Structures are given as C-alpha cells and as structure tokens.
Amino acid sequence: MTVAPSLSRQQPVASVHPGPLLNVEDLSIEFGPKGTAVRVVEGVSFSIDAGAAVGIVGESGSGKSMTSLAVMGLIPSPPGRIATGRILFEGVDLLGLPRSRMPEIRGRDIAMIFQEPMSSLNPVMTIGDQIGEAIKLHEKMGREERRQRIIELLKLVGIPDPERRLGAYPHQFSGGMRQRVMIAMAVACNPKLLIADEPTTALDVTIQAQVLELMHKIRRTLNTTILLISHDLGVIADVCERVIVMYAGRVVEDADVKTIFRSPKHPYTRGLLQSIPRLKDENTRLYQIPGMVPLPGTIKQGCPFFPRCPDRIDKCALETPPLLEITPRQKAACWVAAEATS
C-alpha cells in the first residue's frame, strides 16, 4: 500500500511554535456541584513535543480518559468542570479560548480516536460521507478533490478497494475495519496531535496488532504527534517512546518506555509491571497489587497509593508527593524513590 504524496504534502516543514506542542499544567478536573465536588484529576502536568508519541497508562478511573477529553474540550459539563490548570497547545491556552473557537481546533489541529469502533460511526451515513465531513469542514476542496482525498485516506489505513467502499455503511464493516475508518476520519485533516483513547481495547488481539501497526504507519507517513491512552503497558510500549503512569487522578511516574521497563521507580508502576504474565514462568500465580483503587475524593492527605504501597514510610501518609525528578529522563511522585536517589 503506497501513500499518495498529496496526503503528506500539507504537513508544515517545521512547527512555528518553539516549545512543546502540548503542555498540560496543573490540570484538575472535578465532578459534581461546587462544594461537594469530587476531583477525578488532580494537578496533572506533562508536555509532549511535536513528533513524539507519548502514552498515558492507568487503570479504570485513574483519570487518563478525562485528561484526554479535557485536551479536546469534551468534558461533559455540567456536571464536569476544569477546576485548575492550563492546557497550552502551541503556546495557546485552550481553556482560555472562547467556546466557539474550539470546533475550529477539533479535527483540524487535534483529532481523537475513540474506544468503541462499533458505535463511533453514524449508522445511517456512508463512511465516505463521514470521512468527508471533517475535510469539508476544515479545508476548502472541490467535490472531486475531496473524493480523491477520502480514497487516499482509506488506502492509507489499509482498506482495500476504497473506490467501492466509499459508499458502504458502517454495519457492513467488521470492528477492525471500522476502527480503521475511525482512524481515517481522525487523520483526515492531518492533525498535529492525534489522541487515541484506548484504540485497541474493543478489538481482538490480531486486529489490535494491525491497528498498532497502522498507528506506526500514520506516524511515519503523516508525522503526527500521538497521545495514546491505554490500560495496557504493552500497547503503549509498542507505539510510544515515553509513558506517563496515572493513578487515582494523579501522574505518579513519567519516563522513557525503556527506563520504565528497566527500572520503574514508583511502587505502583512496579506493581503494574509485575502483574504482566511472562512466558518463562508458566505455573506461578500472577502478581496482583493488594487492595483497591481508592474512590475519587476519599484521599484527603498523603500519597494516594499509600494504603496499597509495599514501601511506604511515615511521611507518605501525611504529605502528598509531587512529581519529583529522579533522573533527567525519569520523574516519579514517590518520597521513597526520591530519597533513594538523593
């Protein structure tokens, strides 16, 4: 499958903005009425450079999806609300933009792939129309030119015989094919940042591998910056070079993929890695982190991982550790890890 040159031609040679493409600073999201609001994301900060691929990993309720929705400006409000923080995209604070400006950025600059390919496509519209919708919205293009672009996009995501599939409806496609269509929709306007929220969770393993391969391809051909959300460290390791680990609404570790696998610093990350089955030891029980994820809003002080932590010290119960630099390429929110290195 070769990619027609016109797909990549619109990509600017170099970004005009000097700093990181996306910079999230001290983001907090809360739900519920003011006063009794529950914080589901607390003081999250990270940045993504243009062209990078960064993963956010965490279990259900860790706030990873909410963080990505906040970047898109899609936090359901009410009851949700962004309590503190800034989201700088190319230096512009998205939270400070008037509401009417967000649609211009969505789809054109920041695009998103959703978790459920089976229901993320409108059942009564042909896939050609759905992909074309974003193009029509953000770019001036004639009908025929647009058609060609849609065909190229379908080729890019590996849908054979695209001229014929243009007029097909979503129910005629399998889950994996629909996810490919979703990806084609997301990259239709060549976004600078592509947020993929659990893009492989609803797919079976062979299709997962194909979709991940496709993410690689998108990155190679379109030079798109990728923010991948997943609960699966393996998926993230496959696509990304950097991982952000979230737990109970906070970032607990932020490091290179290789570093994380070689020497995880936060006990939660260590627990996550230990609970991955390995091929060599067959008959042992899988490791599981003792205890349960705390409900949002129940941690009043101290480290959110304190009740489950094997390495806890007295300080952990009292003071919430900030994200501390352990090495220049690794940050962890853990008092113990910080003391061990200093």
Place this chain on the structure above:
Amino acid sequence: MTILPGSVGTLSALDDVEHAIAPEPSGTALLKDMFFGQASTIFAFSVVVIFLLVAILAPWLAPYDPLAQSVLSINKQPSWAHWLGTDQFGRDVLSRMIHGSRNSLLFGLISPALAAFFGTILGVTAGYFGGVVDRVISRVVDLLLAFPELLLAIMIAAVLGGAFWNIIAVITVAFIPGFARVARASTLAVKQEPYIEAAVAVGLRTPTIIIRHVIPNISAPILVLMTLWVASAIRLEASLSFLGIGTRAPNPSWGNIIRDGLNNLFGSPWPIIAAGFAITCVVLSFNLMGDAVRDVLDPETTR
C-alpha cells in the same frame, strides 16, 4: 498483549483476512418485502393507491357535478344512472364521495407532515439541549397531551372557524405532541451514542450535528408515526366535518356526507353507508400500511 516492540510486524500478513464486506440488502428487495410481505398489506396498499388515484383524478372520474342539485331526483336508490343513489337535494352521492376524497387526502397528508416537522423540531431541541429548554417544551407538550385530540381540535376550530387552513392548523396542533415526544425520546437515546461525541471531536458545530447526525437516526420512528397518523388525520377531519366545524357545506367531505345523511337516514341510507365504508377502508388501510412500514424499518419487530 505482548510487550515486545516489533513483534507486531509478523502479524501484518493477516492484513487480508478480514476484508470481506457484508452485502447490503437492496432497496428494491426491502420495498418488495414491504408491499408483498402479507396479504393484508397487499390489500392495504391497493386501497391506498385506489384512494390516491380517485382523489387526484376526481374531476375526471366523477359522473356529475357534486354540488348540482336536482328536485327531480331526490333520494334515489342506486341505479345505473346514480351508482350510489342521490341525497335529499338530488345530488349524486358517488360524485360527492369522489370529490370528498380530496379533502380527506389533503388533510390526511398535510397535517401529519406539518405536525412531524414542527414536532420533530420541538422534540429534538428539548432532547438535545435538555435543561430548562427541555423542561419548558416538555411541559407545554404534556399540557397539549392532556386534551384528547378531538377535543383540542374542536376547541381550536370553534375559536378560529372552519376555513381550510384553520382545519389543517387544528389537526397539526393536535398531533404535534405525539411527534415531539417520540422525537425527544429518540434524541435522548441517540445523544448518548459515541458517534455524536466523535462528530463533536471532528469539530462539527451543534446545528450540523443535529441535522446530519441526530435527525437521520431518529427518522424511522417518526416516519412510522407519520404513516399511522395519516389515518388519524383522515378520521379527525371526518369527525370535525361531521360535527359541522370541518369542511363547510355544500363542499363535500366524507364527514359531512355522513352528517347530511344522518338527517336523511330514512330518505336514503346510501350516503352514510358509502362514506362510512370509505372512511373505514381508508383508515384501516393506512394503519396496516403504517404497521408494514414499521416492520420494515424496525428489524426487531417479529412478524
């Protein structure tokens, strides 16, 4: 899932496995199924087609002027000259029936269409935006629903008078609540679908999302409701005309043919028999057709 980067490359050979495309049932097959699925629907569609043809071709089909009176032929029994006899003014009943079908058709089609249009707008607005908008619209709709259609129609007709567009307006207003409720409920369901969120994520603005993504997905139940209410509109127009606030004499309508016939029941029963039979057949047929449309559009209905 493996955690070894690069291992996915070997799987790309599977690329071609799931490229089969499901065949789409053709539109003609669906239509055929709809028309000829059951004996009763064949009957219903035949009646509807005949009714439409008669209404459209009325001036050419009717053997006499429906308004022409004749003292010489009052209360005639059916004969070769007057197939359905004549009424107390000597007017040909068949011609009046044929011309009367036009009123029924106009009211029957225009009112549900208008009601569907306005009802959908109200319902979608309430369902999509929710909050105060939803509460205001829903309460007004509930208020209208509290009155039986006929009573509501009589009240409005009594205030406005019985001109053609007034009757249309009356029936439309009586039908709007039903459409609004169905549209609102369907919108609430569709609004939760991930493809709506995906549309927002692509950068579409709210009006586009409503027109291109919400309305097409709620159109099936509204279409079914519309078909079913064609029958109700015809019945309602007949009822209003029968009560003397619908189509005004001497213009014929099936309702006022029955009304005139009732005063003259012992002179000639044929106007009542003919109009009553026609209303029954047409209303029944439109109802059966509505059921057939519903069965085709909603795959979950078992036959």
